[in-house]
Amino acid sequence: MVLVLFGASLILFVALFILPGDPIGTAAGSERARDPAVRAVLEKRYALDKPLPVQYVRYVSRLVRGDLGESYRQRQPVSRVLRGRFGATAELALAAILLEVIIGLAAGIIAAVFRYSFWDVAVTLTTTLAIGVPTYVGGSILQGIFAQKLGWFPRSGRAGFSSIVLPALTLASVDAALVARLMRGTMLEVLRADYVRTAMAKGLSKRTVILKHVLRNSVIPVVTYLGIAFGTLLGGALITEQIFNWDGIGLALVTAITAQDNPIIIAVVTYGVAAFVIVNLVVDIAYAYLDPRIRLE
Amino acid sequence: MAMIPDDVAELAEVAPPVGPGTVGIAVQTQFGDIRKRFFRNKLAVIGLGMVAFVFLVALLAPVIAPHDPYEQNLSATTQPPSGAHWFGTDELGRDQLSRVMFGSRIAVVVGLTSILLALGIGIVLGSIAGYRGGRADSVVMRVADAFFAFPVLIGAILIILVTGRGVLPVILAIAIFTWTVPARLLRSSILSVREAEYVEAARSLGASKWRIVTRHVLPNSLAPVLVYGMVSVGAAIVAETALSFLGVGVKPNVPDWGNMIASGRAFFGYRDFLWVFPSLAAVFTVLGFIFVGDGLRDALDPRLR
Numbered sequence: 001m002v003l004v005l006f007g008a009s010l011i012l013f014v015a016l017f018i019l020p021g022d023p024i025g026t027a028a029g030s031e032r033a034r035d036p037a038v039r040a041v042l043e044k045r046y047a048l049d050k051p052l053p054v055q056y057v058r059y060v061s062r063l064v065r066g067d068l069g070e071s072y073r074q075r076q077p078v079s080r081v082l083r084g085r086f087g088a089t090a091e092l093a094l095a096a097i098l099l100e101v102i103i104g105l106a107a108g109i110i111a112a113v114f115r116y117s118f119w120d121v122a123v124t125l126t127t128t129l130a131i132g133v134p135t136y137v138g139g140s141i142l143q144g145i146f147a148q149k150l151g152w153f154p155r156s157g158r159a160g161f162s163s164i165v166l167p168a169l170t171l172a173s174v175d176a177a178l179v180a181r182l183m184r185g186t187m188l189e190v191l192r193a194d195y196v197r198t199a200m201a202k203g204l205s206k207r208t209v210i211l212k213h214v215l216r217n218s219v220i221p222v223v224t225y226l227g228i229a230f231g232t233l234l235g236g237a238l239i240t241e242q243i244f245n246w247d248g249i250g251l252a253l254v255t256a257i258t259a260q261d262n263p264i265i266i267a268v269v270t271y272g273v274a275a276f277v278i279v280n281l282v283v284d285i286a287y288a289y290l291d292p293r294i295r296l297e
Numbered sequence: 298m299a300m301i302p303d304d305v306a307e308l309a310e311v312a313p314p315v316g317p318g319t320v321g322i323a324v325q326t327q328f329g330d331i332r333k334r335f336f337r338n339k340l341a342v343i344g345l346g347m348v349a350f351v352f353l354v355a356l357l358a359p360v361i362a363p364h365d366p367y368e369q370n371l372s373a374t375t376q377p378p379s380g381a382h383w384f385g386t387d388e389l390g391r392d393q394l395s396r397v398m399f400g401s402r403i404a405v406v407v408g409l410t411s412i413l414l415a416l417g418i419g420i421v422l423g424s425i426a427g428y429r430g431g432r433a434d435s436v437v438m439r440v441a442d443a444f445f446a447f448p449v450l451i452g453a454i455l456i457i458l459v460t461g462r463g464v465l466p467v468i469l470a471i472a473i474f475t476w477t478v479p480a481r482l483l484r485s486s487i488l489s490v491r492e493a494e495y496v497e498a499a500r501s502l503g504a505s506k507w508r509i510v511t512r513h514v515l516p517n518s519l520a521p522v523l524v525y526g527m528v529s530v531g532a533a534i535v536a537e538t539a540l541s542f543l544g545v546g547v548k549p550n551v552p553d554w555g556n557m558i559a560s561g562r563a564f565f566g567y568r569d570f571l572w573v574f575p576s577l578a579a580v581f582t583v584l585g586f587i588f589v590g591d592g593l594r595d596a597l598d599p600r601l602r
Contacts, residue, residue, distance in 0.1 A: 003439055003442070003443075004439075004442045004443055004445075004446050005446070006443075007439065007440065007442065007443025007444075007446070008443050008446040008447065010443070011443060011444065011447070012455065015455045015456065015458070015459050128340075128584075128587070128588075129584075131587060132531070132580055132583045132584035132587050133580050133583075134535045134538060134539060134579060134580070134583065136538070136539060136542045136555070136558055136576075137558070137576040137579060137580055140558070140562065140565070140572055141576075143565070144565070144566075144569060148565070148566050230448075231447075231448030231449070231451075232448060232450075234448045234450075234451060235448045235449060235450030235451060235539070236450075238450060238451070238543060239539055239542065239543065242542075242543060243562075253454070254543055254544065257454065257458065257543075257544065257545060258544065265454075265455075265458065269447075269451055269454075269455060272448060272451050273446045273447055273448075273451070276446055276447075276448060277446050
């Protein structure tokens with residue numbers, strides 16, 4: 001995992017180093033940036049005059065200490081610019097994951113248990129549609145119907161519980177559909193397993209068999225999937241935050257891109273990557289808990 | 298010859314039959330089976346029709362588009378759909394129908410080439426890792442892990458910051474953060490094929506490494522990679538339009554669905570047709586590719602149904 005983070009930070013650092021554009025000019029305002037003395041001071045301040053490896057070591061050592069440097073544009077520490085925004089994004093992501101799990105599992109279980117029934121067909125159709133509707137379309141549609149037309153929820157911004165409903169649904173829709181499909185597939189497979197037949201044969205009720213034997217064994221691939229899908233979730237959060245003007249790090253990233261505010265971009269992308277790696281580590285640990293056959297090394 | 302595994306056939310397109318007649322016949326029949334299974338799947342056939350329609354529009358856009366997609370008319374901006382402009386006009390008075398039609402070109406080109414590029418990189422690196430093993434394997438897989446740590450959209454933003462906006466940068470950006478999946482898939486399927494008897498036979502006959510990999514190992518391990526490729530074209534189109542939507546995709550004025558939706562959303566609530574039509578086009582295309590991809594997967598591996 002450390003190796004992954006090292007490799008990822010290297011990719012990030014190299015990409016940002018060969019970035020075109022003039023960060024100094026952006027920081028100083030283009031007029032003053034022409035003054036060599038001002039440039040020199042700023043280059044020293046941001047350590048842009050040091051060789052590449054030195055800059056990298058500096059960057060990583062500060063990163064580890066939680067010091068993300070200073071925003072070129074806003075002239076204040078990145079951590080201060082982003083503070084509070086992490087909470088907003090985490091809130092949105094958590095709400096979305098919760099929805100994914102609840103809607104996805106429920107739909108998948110219903111479809112598998114009542115295979116070929118009306119509900120199964122309904123779930124299959126809905127999930128196929130949901131997967132085909134990109135986040136930016138789904139978000140606009142939800143916003144148009146439930147905020148603009150019906151006025152049930154606020155159209156944008158972050159204020160109170162009602163404001164999170166539409167963004168969370170938008171972010172969750174594709175993954176919820178994929179979770180439902182996956183759950184249906186694995187459950188159908190597990191339902192055919194020998195131990196399920198044994199459980200049925202020894203006279204357990206269908207309810208007990210499904211709750212005790214089938215569910216626990218079907219949920220493992222879903223957990224793996226949620227780990228992998230966390231990356232897509234982060235990407236989707238960028239779009240969702242943009243649509244609903246949700247004041248999280250995704251919105252900060254999009255703003256920083258137009259302003260060429262590199263330290264903010266570095267920070268957001270780094271945290272995104274770190275979060276992705278950590279979530280997948282947690283998923284690996286969750287396996288051992290869900291499936292005693294898997295031992296952590 | 299009886300040892301030829303079933304999945305050789307699935308790759309008929311990639312590895313044309315090279316052996317004596319009997320093998321050729323086996324391949325043909327298997328391929329026919331897959332085709333029959335594919336065409337029995339209604340959704341897959343509908344998807345194929347949808348994709349074919351999008352291809353046709355993309356190909357013929359310059360001929361069938363009623364207007365020049367760049368032609369502005371500042372006296373008729375944000376006009377609702379009418380006989381003259383079926384999809385209305387945008388904030389610069391450009392004909393939306395023509396722009397949606399031209400937008401399909403970018404979607405199709407980016408979707409296909411980015412996935413082809415990702416498959417190319419993935420196949421080369423995946424087969425090196427899988428077949429050579431040892432140090433090469435661990436180096437390639439560690440590099441893949443590092444790239445895999447980037448969510449595609451976030452990684453792509455990074456690349457486009459470096460290269461600037463444009464069609465080619467978008468293709469590169471998507472491919473760079475997608476190749477890890479086909480590489481991993483191929484590596485693991487090569488690991489199982491590598492020890493097969495027919496590979497050992499080829500080796501003991503003195504075949505070169507290159508020949509063994511290209512003639513025996515790859516054709517037998519490519520199936521999952523190709524399925525992944527087919528299923529991912531839709532995802533690549535979503536990524537492309539999402540990048541443009543966020544303002545880091547193709548250049549701002551280019552007729553592209555993501556661009557159109559982003560600028561159309563400025564009129565959200567009172568000129569909704571501006572974002573609805575390009576959105577419909579995107580959903581239609583993505584759904585088409587998903588239907589075809591799913592159909593192909595089910596046809597290649599009926600056990601998954």
